[in-house]
Structures are given as structure tokens and as C-alpha cells.
Amino acid sequence: MNPKTYKKLVVKHLSRDFRTAVDIVEADFPIPAPNEIVVRNLFAGVNASDVNIAAGVYFVNTPPFDVGVEAASVVVALGKNVQHLHIGDHVITFQIGGGYREYFAIDATQVIPIKEATPEILTVVVSGMTAAIGLEVVGEIKSSDVVLVTAAAGGTGNYAVQLALLAGAHVIGTCRSQTKVQFLKQLGCHRVINYYQENLDEVLKKEYPQGIDLVYECVGSELFDICVDNLARRGRLVIVGYISEYLSPELELVNRPRIYNKLLWKSASLRGFLFSDYSEYLQQKQSRLMELLSTGKIKPAVDSTEFKGIESIVDAVEYLYSGKNCGKVIVRF
């Protein structure tokens, strides 16, 4: 029996402070249009970009609007034209506004049918596909590459590490805690650098004098500068994100010579990358990742801290920003 109302998180005013930007509201249970299904969310993925969405940085939106992106869910109602799905089927939904809510009405052709909704399988759609497209399409990874992944123990970082290892590359991961060092060693990283304990620039210059061929860069600030300085000849740095500045009202101003000086003389390149701009690869990468998961070749890491229900979402986002997470942060409903 479906309820008459349900709860969801909405952005009530644009702010980088997620806690003050959002509110929990009660909405009527949706009646599906003929081509729609209604799903009950079981797990929702927490993303660094939730803050950017709530601040209106990722795309322009006028509050109030819904937040949360990917969810693993169970079908609870069907529109009259929907033939290929049934009540009780499990699916992944992947739409801005679809994640942080108990129920969601969505076009039945927009969901990914899955055997069983689990936190692990949910990690494929944003974290996994970002890593796959970022490394393989944008970064043009090769087996001979030395690859450096920053925020390597995080949601998308642990995928990047595992995919780079599968590609046969030499993989370096950076992080800021010893717990994450252990985790990344277990994943198989050839070198793990806790840059709160070791000087990243010195380690790279000493141990990788030929430079880094491919950087999957999630953090920004000084880490970005060090990665640029240590690029190899024809090195590629994929700008995946700059989480270190997402909570700041203004980007840091840096007074330096223009960056062409650092790139031209070694034919290196910086490649900005938003996975939503690579939609033509989503289907192919998703199928491949699902296959890698089912054959155990990739074991996506899910952070073990439990967040339960709509009321826990703000804490989950703040937890991700505390930097304590090892693997993907998930909210359970």
C-alpha cells in the first residue's frame, strides 16, 4: 500500500552551505503519467556536487527545486502504457532531483533495470561512469601510463584507481589519512601518498622523474598546481573537480605567469571534464562497469558510515566534505 504523502529534500534558497540551503517538505504521492513509473528509493548516492547544485553553480535553477541525483529503487506503481517493468522490479534512476526523496515518478524509459538494488551497484552511475569516461575517453589512458588519482579513496577516486589498474597502468593515489593509505594499498595502488605526511611535490620529483602521464584530479588548489608541475612530456591532466574550493564563496586568486608556460614545453594538456557532456558514452560505459562488477573485476567501495532517511542527508553531505569517507557515501531509506 503506497502512502498518501512522502518526504523529499528541496533547495529553498541558493547557498553553498547545504544545511541552510535545503528543507524537508511533504509532497503528495505521485500519480504516474501513462509512460511513467513511480519508484520508492532504497539507496541514494551522495556527491560532492550536491553543494554545487544547491548553490546554483552546476546549472542555473530557481528555488525551490529538488536535489539528489542517483538512486537505487523499487517500482511501486506503473503508468498504463508501461509494459517492460513490473511492480517490485529494481531499477536505478539517474536524474537531478531524483535522489533525495522517498518516491519519484519518472519516465519508464529513463531507468536502468537491475537485478537487485544494492549500494554497490548504485555507485556505477555517477562515480563509476565519471571515472570510466574521464580516464578512458578524456584521459586516453594507456597501459604504459603512470597515472595519479587525487582523492583516490573517494567515491569516484576508488573507481579511477581500479580502472587504471585494470588498464595495466602504474597507479599512484593521494589521500590525507592513514586509514585511506591502508585502503588504497589494499586496492592495489603501486604508491600511496598521504600528502599530510609526505611532501607530494618532492615525492613525485624524486620517485617519478619522468613525470606523470595522466592525472585524474578531483581536489584543486595546491594539489592541482603540484600535479601540473609534475606532468610528463605529453602528459594529460583531467580536471574532474576542485572540491577544495567548492565551499568557498570566491575562488582563490593566484598571481602567477600564465599556465601555457608550463604546458607548451612538454606538450602537456589540461582537459576539463563534466561527464554530462559525454552522454554518448554513458550506455557503453554503464554496461561495461556492470559487467566488471558482476564478474568481480571491480569492487566498488561504499563507506561504512550509516545514514538513514531524508533527515540524514545533510549530515551525509557534510560527512563527505569532512574528508573522512572511504568509498562512496550512501543514504539508505
Ligand SMILES: NC(=O)c1ccc[n+]([C@@H]2O[C@H](COP(=O)([O-])OP(=O)(O)OC[C@H]3O[C@@H](n4cnc5c(N)ncnc54)[C@H](OP(=O)(O)O)[C@@H]3O)[C@@H](O)[C@H]2O)c1
Ligand atoms: N566532472 C564530473 O563529471 C564529476 C562527476 C562526479 C564527481 N566529480 C568530482 O569528483 C570529486 C570527488 O567527488 P565525490 O563525490 O566522488 O566525493 P568523494 O571523493 O567521495 O569525497 C570527497 C573527497 O575529497 C577529498 N578532499 C580533498 N580535499 C578536500 C577538501 N578540501 N574538502 C573536502 N574533501 C576534500 C577527501 O579525500 P582525501 O582525504 O583522500 O583527500 C574527500 O573524502 C569532486 O571534485 C567532484 O566534483 C566530478
